[in-house]
Amino acid sequence: MIVRHSLGEYPIEFCDLEMAVGGLPEDRVIVTDENVSTAWKRLIPVDERTIVLPPGETTKSLTWYAEVVRELARRRCSRKTTLVAIGGGVIGDLAGFCAASYMRGIKYVQIPTTLLAQVDSSVGGKVGVDLPEGKNLVGAFWPPTKVAICAEVLVTLPPRQFANGMAEVWKYGFILDADFVNRLSRKEASISEVLRHCIELKAAVVEADEFERLGIRAKLNFGHTIGHAIEKVLGYEEFLHGEAISIGMVAEAILGERLGVTAPGTTEILRDELESQGLPVEWSGLRDADGLIAAMKLDKKASSGRLAFSLLTRVGECKLIEDVPESDVRSVLSSL
Amino acid sequence: MIVRHSLGEYPIEFCDLEMAVGGLPEDRVIVTDENVSTAWKRLIPVDERTIVLPPGETTKSLTWYAEVVRELARRRCSRKTTLVAIGGGVIGDLAGFCAASYMRGIKYVQIPTTLLAQVDSSVGGKVGVDLPEGKNLVGAFWPPTKVAICAEVLVTLPPRQFANGMAEVWKYGFILDADFVNRLSRKEASISEVLRHCIELKAAVVEADEFERLGIRAKLNFGHTIGHAIEKVLGYEEFLHGEAISIGMVAEAILGERLGVTAPGTTEILRDELESQGLPVEWSGLRDADGLIAAMKLDKKASSGRLAFSLLTRVGECKLIEDVPESDVRSVLSSL
Numbered sequence: 001m002i003v004r005h006s007l008g009e010y011p012i013e014f015c016d017l018e019m020a021v022g023g024l025p026e027d028r029v030i031v032t033d034e035n036v037s038t039a040w041k042r043l044i045p046v047d048e049r050t051i052v053l054p055p056g057e058t059t060k061s062l063t064w065y066a067e068v069v070r071e072l073a074r075r076r077c078s079r080k081t082t083l084v085a086i087g088g089g090v091i092g093d094l095a096g097f098c099a100a101s102y103m104r105g106i107k108y109v110q111i112p113t114t115l116l117a118q119v120d121s122s123v124g125g126k127v128g129v130d131l132p133e134g135k136n137l138v139g140a141f142w143p144p145t146k147v148a149i150c151a152e153v154l155v156t157l158p159p160r161q162f163a164n165g166m167a168e169v170w171k172y173g174f175i176l177d178a179d180f181v182n183r184l185s186r187k188e189a190s191i192s193e194v195l196r197h198c199i200e201l202k203a204a205v206v207e208a209d210e211f212e213r214l215g216i217r218a219k220l221n222f223g224h225t226i227g228h229a230i231e232k233v234l235g236y237e238e239f240l241h242g243e244a245i246s247i248g249m250v251a252e253a254i255l256g257e258r259l260g261v262t263a264p265g266t267t268e269i270l271r272d273e274l275e276s277q278g279l280p281v282e283w284s285g286l287r288d289a290d291g292l293i294a295a296m297k298l299d300k301k302a303s304s305g306r307l308a309f310s311l312l313t314r315v316g317e318c319k320l321i322e323d324v325p326e327s328d329v330r331s332v333l334s335s336l
Numbered sequence: 337m338i339v340r341h342s343l344g345e346y347p348i349e350f351c352d353l354e355m356a357v358g359g360l361p362e363d364r365v366i367v368t369d370e371n372v373s374t375a376w377k378r379l380i381p382v383d384e385r386t387i388v389l390p391p392g393e394t395t396k397s398l399t400w401y402a403e404v405v406r407e408l409a410r411r412r413c414s415r416k417t418t419l420v421a422i423g424g425g426v427i428g429d430l431a432g433f434c435a436a437s438y439m440r441g442i443k444y445v446q447i448p449t450t451l452l453a454q455v456d457s458s459v460g461g462k463v464g465v466d467l468p469e470g471k472n473l474v475g476a477f478w479p480p481t482k483v484a485i486c487a488e489v490l491v492t493l494p495p496r497q498f499a500n501g502m503a504e505v506w507k508y509g510f511i512l513d514a515d516f517v518n519r520l521s522r523k524e525a526s527i528s529e530v531l532r533h534c535i536e537l538k539a540a541v542v543e544a545d546e547f548e549r550l551g552i553r554a555k556l557n558f559g560h561t562i563g564h565a566i567e568k569v570l571g572y573e574e575f576l577h578g579e580a581i582s583i584g585m586v587a588e589a590i591l592g593e594r595l596g597v598t599a600p601g602t603t604e605i606l607r608d609e610l611e612s613q614g615l616p617v618e619w620s621g622l623r624d625a626d627g628l629i630a631a632m633k634l635d636k637k638a639s640s641g642r643l644a645f646s647l648l649t650r651v652g653e654c655k656l657i658e659d660v661p662e663s664d665v666r667s668v669l670s671s672l
Contacts, residue, residue: 062398062402070468070469073634074469097437101474104462104476128437131402131409133410
């Protein structure tokens with residue numbers, strides 16, 4: 001599969017991890033975390049060309065960004081060095097931002113090791129780190145030179161992490177493809193098919209709107225306006241990203257029905273599927289609307305205090321609404 | 337004047353500072369330093385839309401970068417906010433990198449207040465900060481949305497700072513335009529003509545090779561391989577950038593003559609002009625070749641330990657040589 005972008009294109013290869021690592025260029029530095037490094041130590045060499053970071057969302061900070069770019073400089077990496085991210089979204093986003101900015105941009109390869117990173121963050125070139133003030137507040141659009149999708153890495157993934165990724169899988173179905181929702185619901189889609197199909201959907205969206213300026217890529221944010229706010233008020237603890245997005249999708253479906261944007265009954269279908277997947281669909285903290293709305297206003301999607309949502313119109317379709325009245329959001333949240 | 341780049345184009349406007357500041361959008365944050373803010377307090381409002389930083393090269397660090405992007409977040413800046421850099425190269429490069437990465441990129445306007453920044457760093461979209469390991473080691477190619485050149489700001493510039501900028505002015509002449517060297521030498525070019533001509537030359541080069549990949553933009557690095565190394569071994573003290581570049585140009589002209597690349601006698605012309613401008617043309621520390629060569633190898637222009645130089649062929653022409661033997665560099669430096 002090939003993804004085209006403003007400065008060229010890159011391949012997405014479906015292969016095993018051994019082949020992906022074996023095919024890396026000589027002049028490269030691998031960035032990974034302790035968990036991945038331990039789980040795949042047979043295949044990932046830990047030597048002077050590997051940087052192993054602590055696992056967890058707190059690694060996705062300017063502090064660790066500074067550590068990695070300084071380490072690249074100390075190891076005499078040049079403009080010709082390729083950075084290789086082997087890990088989940090935290091590693092991919094952090095290493096990607098290092099690649100985007102080290103010597104004003106070097107090549108990088110994404111080898112995502114979680115379902116979430118495979119179907120979401122590894123494709124599309126969005127890289128960055130969090131600030132204490134909010135998630136992903138600094139970063140770049142910096143396309144990788146290659147993405148390798150190794151389905152085998154999913155076998156070591158704990159069930160909670162798997163469901164975490166499935167939240168984004170369901171999202172693709174609900175916003176873009178009703179048939180896919182049916183296939184997922186009837187458990188007809190293999191993991192390998194799920195990976196390919198989600199990545200195809202994502203690739204088509206980012207090709208159409210690489211820099212998220214046309215209102216196409218922003219549609220992928222269904223569930224994310226409220227989901228990100230949940231993560232923020234909880235300090236990125238308690239819920240995993242996909243779990244917060246699952247709760248966010250249900251809340252935004254209710255909001256959509258209330259606004260008359262979403263077909264009545266859609267929320268029920270969505271809630272049932274996410275629940276069967278083992279994902280949370282409600283959270284008592286939603287009723288503290290003030291804290292959540294304040295968090296939403298700092299979101300990159302908001303501007304001048306207006307609240308923007310990608311809302312379902314019906315199963316398999318959605319629409320960007322950039323000026324949802326705060327009062328509607330408040331009364332929906334308070335009613336949950 | 338219009339500069340075209342891969343994602344669009346931007347105007348370079350020649351106007352006074354009052355007009356430049358008056359024409360800024362409402363939704364904007366000005367980044368400046370204490371010196372500029374004091375010198376131009378009548379025209380630059382210091383309010384909640386202005387961030388005033390300490391002056392000096394040490395401000396161009398990841399520490400201050402983090403301060404500024406966090407401040408933008410705290411002030412609720414959105415993707416629609418325009419960042420405005422009013423200052424020298426440090427402010428322009430730092431604010432530019434903040435604009436390149438805040439929310440994955442927002443608009444920014446450059447209002448350079450030194451001759452050096454006007455003729456060099458404000459045009460071309462190179463932004464970034466220094467690491468302890470080297471200068472400009474992280475950054476981006478991020479074109480401004482507008483550059484305003486206000487010649488009047490030069491009247492408050494101390495003579496040493498003026499000569500500092502003139503080093504880059506002479507560089508443009510020596511690498512690209514023998515007639516311009518003659519006009520400068522005969523003192524026929526007004527400041528206003530100098531500004532326009534240098535910016536035209538720079539704009540043409542960056543349009544031809546925006547990302548410094550074709551060996552065209554890299555020609556602008558005449559004097560910079562040795563000049564940057566001088567700055568690095570001195571910890572960016574003692575010499576201003578243009579002064580280090582002046583010494584570097586003379587040393588690289590001698591190197592070019594030795595390699596048979598530069599026409600004999602060119603060094604003498606160059607040295608005389610720079611000396612008349614009040615710029616340093618030699619430095620006893622050059623004879624410590626080891627330290628300088630180690631610094632050159634970490635430069636972005638180097639790769640795999642090879643030394644790259646933009647060398648004059650004759651007055652008004654230059655050539656990129658990417659594999660200069662270390663032994664030649666060493667013996668030239670040791671002989672100085």
